[in-house]
Amino acid sequence: MKINIQRDSVVTYDVDMQGATLLEVLNEIKRAQDPSLAYSSGCRSGVCGSCALRVNGREVLACSHHAKDGDLVEPLRNTPVLRDLVVDMEKAYSFNAKAKAWQSSLAKGLELSEENQHINELQSDCILCASCYSACPVYAVNSEFLGPFSLTRVWRYVSDKRESDPKEKIDGVQTNGVWDCTLCNECTLVCPQGISSKADIEKLRAKSSILGYMDPSFGNFGGGFGGGFNDGSPVF
Numbered sequence: 577m578k579i580n581i582q583r584d585s586v587v588t589y590d591v592d593m594q595g596a597t598l599l600e601v602l603n604e605i606k607r608a609q610d611p612s613l614a615y616s617s618g619c620r621s622g623v624c625g626s627c628a629l630r631v632n633g634r635e636v637l638a639c640s641h642h643a644k645d646g647d648l649v650e651p652l653r654n655t656p657v658l659r660d661l662v663v664d665m666e667k668a669y670s671f672n673a674k675a676k677a678w679q680s681s682l683a684k685g686l687e688l689s690e691e692n693q694h695i696n697e698l699q700s701d702c703i704l705c706a707s708c709y710s711a712c713p714v715y716a717v718n719s720e721f722l723g724p725f726s727l728t729r730v731w732r733y734v735s736d737k738r739e740s741d742p743k744e745k746i747d748g749v750q751t752n753g754v755w756d757c758t759l760c761n762e763c764t765l766v767c768p769q770g771i772s773s774k775a776d777i778e779k780l781r782a783k784s785s786i787l788g789y790m791d792p793s794f795g796n797f798g799g800g801f802g803g804g805f806n807d808g809s810p811v812f
Contacts, residue, residue: 577645579605581613583660586648598649599627599638602661615661622768625705628652629661635707635766652710668706668725675722676748677729683740692737699732699776701769708763708773720752724763724773727753731776734783746783754780755791 579589579601589605596604599617606613618624620639627638630650655663672678708724715721722730730749734742754777763773781791 577643579643580646580648581605581661582648582650583613591643593643596643597639598631598636598641598643598647601643602638602649613661614659623703625703625707625768628705628707628710628768630710635710637705637707637768640768652706654710654712654715655706665706668709668723669704671722671726672729674748675726675730675753676745677726677733679733679736679739680744681740683738686737688737696732696735698769698771699728699735702728702732702771703769705768707766707768708771711762711766713760713762714756714758718752718756721756722749722753724757724777727757727780728771728773728776731780734780742783743787746780746787746789749780750784750789754784755793 577591577594579591579598580586581589587610589609591601591604593601593604599620602613602615602617606615615629615638616626617638618626620627622637622640625637628635629638629652630636631641631647633648635652649661651657651661651663655665655668658664702725706725708728709715712721712723715723727749730745733739734745739745757774757777759774759777761772761774764771764775767773784790
């Protein structure tokens with residue numbers, strides 16, 4: 577079968593490896609045909625996220641995708657390409673710092689229920705592959721958008737009962753954050769862990785409304801609806 581890889585231009589390789597994963601195919605190409613081919617990989621088990629790339633316009637993990645004849649393999653979008661399929665993830669990860677996507681202050685004397693322990697369990701399974709970051713179309717018009725990757729992590733801590741100051745995190749995602757998302761759901765469709773950043777952003781919007789924030793675009797309609805407007809999203 578033929579595998580097309582975007583390098584400086586598209587290069588086509590012939591391989592006889594039916595049923596193999598794309599990572600296995602890339603390893604064989606590098607071993608037997610082109611040792612200069614550059615790509616990232618780690619655990620080979622869908623856990624580390626380092627082999628994320630795009631195949632036929634969709635973000636996948638190379639170690640999980642089964643290669644097919646005619647596949648076009650490209651590096652992730654919205655990130656500088658260092659070489660071939662290797663990208664610089666520094667900017668993607670830097671948005672976590674801007675969004676303060678970590679536990680800021682620990683509430684004391686809490687007893688967590690089983691529900692409390694599981695409420696953000698899925699978000700905690702993020703493997704930092706940045707597939708959602710690559711799939712997000714908002715970066716085409718706003719390169720400072722915090723993005724699905726960081727906003728999901730913010731919700732993970734806002735929803736954590738042990739976080740004593742969730743408002744600080746809500747305050748920090750109002751600019752280039754929750755209201756800039758188009759809710760297109762592209763991030764959810766490509767997440768290898770099944771995390772819905774769209775749903776997490778909707779929850780952050782609901783929390784924002786409770787705290788008196790509103791979608792800035794609503795301010796253009798008859799002077800807005802007031803600081804306590806709730807857009808109908810579920811309240812958490």
